[in-house]
Amino acid sequence: MGQQKQKGNGGKEQCHLCRITYSTFSAFPPMPSAMALNVETGEFFPLEKLRSYSTGHHLAEALGYA
Numbered sequence: 802m803g804q805q806k807q808k809g810n811g812g813k814e815q816c817h818l819c820r821i822t823y824s825t826f827s828a829f830p831p832m833p834s835a836m837a838l839n840v841e842t843g844e845f846f847p848l849e850k851l852r853s854y855s856t857g858h859h860l861a862e863a864l865g866y867a
Contacts, residue, residue, distance in 0.1 A: 818866060819857030826851050826860055841865035 828850075834849035842865065843851040854860050 815857060818860050821857075822860045822864065822866070823857030837864065839863065840867040 817834055829848070830840060831851075831852075832848055836845040837848045837851055838845055846863070854863065858867060
């Protein structure tokens, strides 16, 4: 399964996974006690930390998908 990239956001390339991840997590309402899982390390971290990232690539990295 290859990573397809599209240009957007000022000419920067962003893969579909990053775009979908960002659109999903940016739409979540504030949940101060919710936790997210990094699939590579198996560690949980606060979901609010994801809301601080500005790009889908950073979100995917934090979740262990990039």
